[in-house]
Amino acid sequence: SRFEYVKTFEQDFPMLPNTYLVVRVDGRSFHKFTTEHEFTKPNDTKGLGLMNDCALSVFREFPDVVLGYGQSDEYSFVLRRSSNLYSRRASKITTGIVSVFAASYVYLWPKWFLTKPLKYVPSFDGRIVAYPSDQNIRDYISWRQADCHINNLYNTCFWNLVLRSGMTEAEANKALQGTQAAQKNEILFQKFQINYNQESAMFRKGSILVRAKLKQQKQQQQQTAPDVSAPMVDSVPSASSTPDVEILHDDVIGQTFWDTYTILQ
Amino acid sequence: SRFEYVKTFEQDFPMLPNTYLVVRVDGRSFHKFTTEHEFTKPNDTKGLGLMNDCALSVFREFPDVVLGYGQSDEYSFVLRRSSNLYSRRASKITTGIVSVFAASYVYLWPKWFLTKPLKYVPSFDGRIVAYPSDQNIRDYISWRQADCHINNLYNTCFWNLVLRSGMTEAEANKALQGTQAAQKNEILFQKFQINYNQESAMFRKGSILVRAKLKQQKQQQQQTAPDVSAPMVDSVPSASSTPDVEILHDDVIGQTFWDTYTILQ
Amino acid sequence: SRFEYVKTFEQDFPMLPNTYLVVRVDGRSFHKFTTEHEFTKPNDTKGLGLMNDCALSVFREFPDVVLGYGQSDEYSFVLRRSSNLYSRRASKITTGIVSVFAASYVYLWPKWFLTKPLKYVPSFDGRIVAYPSDQNIRDYISWRQADCHINNLYNTCFWNLVLRSGMTEAEANKALQGTQAAQKNEILFQKFQINYNQESAMFRKGSILVRAKLKQQKQQQQQTAPDVSAPMVDSVPSASSTPDVEILHDDVIGQTFWDTYTILQ
Amino acid sequence: SRFEYVKTFEQDFPMLPNTYLVVRVDGRSFHKFTTEHEFTKPNDTKGLGLMNDCALSVFREFPDVVLGYGQSDEYSFVLRRSSNLYSRRASKITTGIVSVFAASYVYLWPKWFLTKPLKYVPSFDGRIVAYPSDQNIRDYISWRQADCHINNLYNTCFWNLVLRSGMTEAEANKALQGTQAAQKNEILFQKFQINYNQESAMFRKGSILVRAKLKQQKQQQQQTAPDVSAPMVDSVPSASSTPDVEILHDDVIGQTFWDTYTILQ
């Protein structure tokens, strides 16, 4: 038809070849969403389990995804650097992943929250970023895990002060202002007998998704130090229904993880 | 942390100011999805109603959306040219809309399909395009409606030939090859006593969403010609729960629609 | 060869169709260049004439350029909105224009500066911007002319204070700080008997290049008000060797210019 | 002023960090330019020397350029991967380099062509491409050198057939159609007693510019094989006036060059 010329206004943006592609999705206004749905503070085990389950959907749908990392209301997905998914068109990849994630969140909600009603539709923003080197992509994942650590240590103190010491939110905020990590550990231990390192690894480290086939055979000797933290509460359905994807809550800043799994190549 | 530098790799792409922005979402592999969920061929009234309902979610969430147009497994949303939504960042706008749409599709599924189970998670791709002039944006909408017309006329013939004349799909395809619109109308009328112009307007014209406040007051006189087509089957829930948005199935290629609604400004 | 895959890393960026394209070139480090080559302060008639002559080269080389505007060390070129030059590829258009301009500056230098040696190679940066509407492109040109006016009024005061009142640059700067346009006019008139409006129009308004064929026939009646400013010193070679391009020093903020020349269509 | 909003329409495109940036400039319509200026066929030593001299200008102006490669009417410049030149803004880098190159071509013309007049202004297009890995950037340079080899072998045969065997251009073209490299070498040797490997290295390999400080100290042992080809005709001015930049005509496809110069880091 004489209208078809409008198609030529589409500006395709292909991502640079030979780079790792990261798609990060993040809950839109999840401060409100988690409040309205009365998520446990600061961490809701079922909420995080649901996020991991949505990430598994993404792994099933996009074979080029080699690594996932989730914490709070966000999830990052790494595509292998040689991926030619959708000819690396930025919009296609980003919207494919974000819409699988968002639709899965609603689809899987009842599996995790049973009869608790979903009051309204949750949604996610998404972006795609290219990382040229192995170091860059490791630093990216480290950045998100460091962010997880900082926020979770703070939030654990904050909500214990509010919920168990009876402080107002303003008071708790003031009490923590300017404190270093060591001091926050101290507060937790002195006031609440909490050894932060024994808190749930999922809360402290976030969740890592990797394809099992990428696990190195010789990994017996390279064992990560045993995790002494509290075992994950298992009164929730298992997200791990896809046999070939593992969910870990390990450190990804050090070398061990990257020796154990051949993510980068 | 020392990892924060990776944030600088994000490449923001702001859409050109003073242009109409169109976000088009399209079902990913809906050939498969509609088959597996046994949608009526060629048009499933409930499926289209659900699409319209998802579009209403988008209207509720994004006040800058002034026009929606849907047909088949796709929906286009037009943002006013002065919109500063997310500072016009391409990814933010596109992923916001596509994830509201995708999550709504799952959320609203039971409202339209009752107990029919959703077998797996549907998803949508999305793209954003800038149109500089009023004529360009009208031509865009006309392009989609012309596409709807061409496909629907073809599909109506095709599925009547297959389902009512017992042709194989290959035979039906061959019978229609090279035929003009007039011949297709003739086939429908001669073989099946179908007056194509009396088919459901939603099937023939697609669905238009507009905010009621954009309706011109003087529109009594500028009335569009009464639609003589079959009334929409109303055994389905009403999508029109948002009072300020109207769902139309009118012609948008001619002048009347644009005189009736002040979309462009 | 097996190396050809590297060609696929090129990321073409086509400019949005149906928009005016502006390429603006600007002298790189012309503060230094004009100082080293002892340009007259604040305006060097030969220097500006050379800039106009370079712009004429651009007009000769690129028929889609419909308007040029120059002042100081910069020149803007407007391409008609329907231009399909290099399929609107951003790099091709920008580098084509900037390199014609830069090479012409060296090529034409002796025509304007005779035996004065060019001490080193001048160069220019360039950028391309899309403007969707007629108003936008008019505002763009107005922006540059308003910039010309503000800078030139200031510089005229500044250099008169320095060169004729014996102020240091710091003193002149301080004397002008916070002054309004009216006050600057007053200073010029009281201290130096200069009626700013009678200064050279090229200095006050900059230079406009238009193709003669775009001049309206009925323009006799729509005559612009006669320019009472000082005539351009004509001891310099004529840049206007291309008969079909006119060099004007008119106001382009008001309506008259746009009625006289059919630039926008 | 009220016009300043138009500045916001500029869409800056920063190149991805941590990638090698290549700017390639290429003569615009140099088929015509070299013909009109009667360049020697297929290689004009003075013309190539001028190109190298322009590239030296680029090296002087942009310290982040670590490698240059030139052949025919084109030159490529590699910026180190950590470069933050102009915050990596694509237009600024590209236009800076292309305009230095183009202006230098005119500026240095008389140094190489003496009194031969420059009939009109030459110009160059330019583009910028990001390469993520060391292998990619080596392959890029290899691509250009392989292109040089293929074209030069062909052109050497072609012009000898035309100029020394009296063939028409059509006949020469036909004679060479479908021939392999070995056959072309044979033609040269049998018909014209030309040992292609002893042709000027600049013609066969192109020109490489490197900063002397990047030369490895231990390079005595890693010596490249002595070049037995014809010495460069030296009746032309020396382009190598910048002491810290070396002009080579070596092989860059093999390993030796990259061991000798620390370009990549």
Ligand SMILES: Nc1nc2c(ncn2[C@H]2C[C@H](O)[C@@H](COP(=O)(O)OP(=O)(O)OP(=O)(O)O)O2)c(=O)[nH]1
């Ligand atoms: N109670 C509770 N809240 C959570 C949990 N996970 C995330 N949240 C909340 C905490 C934050 O308010 C919010 C995530 O912060 P963001 O920076 O993403 O902000 P938000 O999503 O509100 O806005 P955005 O649309 O992303 O700009 O989600 C959880 O497990 N439990």
Ligand SMILES: Nc1nc2c(ncn2[C@H]2C[C@H](O)[C@@H](COP(=O)(O)OP(=O)(O)OP(=O)(O)O)O2)c(=O)[nH]1
């Ligand atoms: N039976 C039935 N099928 C429909 C209806 N609406 C859309 N479809 C089907 C027909 C097409 O096979 C498909 C839409 O065509 P597309 O070109 O979007 O292809 P598809 O979504 O399969 O692939 P894509 O991921 O978009 O490239 O959806 C409907 O109401 N009823």
Ligand SMILES: Nc1nc2c(ncn2[C@H]2C[C@H](O)[C@@H](COP(=O)(O)OP(=O)(O)OP(=O)(O)O)O2)c(=O)[nH]1
């Ligand atoms: N004396 C004299 N100077 C002029 C004339 N035209 C321009 N200039 C000088 C004044 C300014 O210092 C300079 C233009 O200012 P810009 O903002 O473009 O700065 P500049 O080119 O130094 O740096 P840039 O590379 O553009 O960031 O050129 C002239 O006619 N006479």
Ligand SMILES: Nc1nc2c(ncn2[C@H]2C[C@H](O)[C@@H](COP(=O)(O)OP(=O)(O)OP(=O)(O)O)O2)c(=O)[nH]1
């Ligand atoms: N005679 C002669 N011609 C040369 C020499 N170096 C380059 N050329 C000519 C041969 C080609 O016709 C032309 C370069 O080919 P291109 O593919 O760059 O084409 P051209 O510049 O004509 O068009 P373009 O604007 O780049 O698309 O320059 C030389 O040393 N001697």
Ligand SMILES: O=P(O)(O)OP(=O)(O)OP(=O)(O)O
């Ligand atoms: O999806 P199609 O085939 O209708 O055409 P398109 O949407 O323009 O193609 P793509 O989805 O690949 O952009």
Ligand SMILES: O=P(O)(O)OP(=O)(O)OP(=O)(O)O
């Ligand atoms: O969303 P924030 O505040 O964590 O930070 P951001 O995601 O970098 O900001 P934006 O969502 O606006 O890109």
Ligand SMILES: O=P(O)(O)OP(=O)(O)OP(=O)(O)O
């Ligand atoms: O100019 P060519 O033909 O060598 O090939 P190209 O440079 O890749 O083409 P273009 O100049 O159009 O980008």
Ligand SMILES: O=P(O)(O)OP(=O)(O)OP(=O)(O)O
């Ligand atoms: O160069 P300036 O300072 O006039 O301002 P600009 O041109 O907008 O800045 P840049 O050259 O850095 O784009």
Ligand SMILES: [Mg+2]
């Ligand atoms: Mg955010």
Ligand SMILES: [Mg+2]
């Ligand atoms: Mg969020």
Ligand SMILES: [Mg+2]
């Ligand atoms: Mg978040």
Ligand SMILES: [Mg+2]
């Ligand atoms: Mg498609």
Ligand SMILES: [Mg+2]
């Ligand atoms: Mg589809």
Ligand SMILES: [Mg+2]
């Ligand atoms: Mg479709």
Ligand SMILES: [Mg+2]
């Ligand atoms: Mg500037």
Ligand SMILES: [Mg+2]
């Ligand atoms: Mg300047």
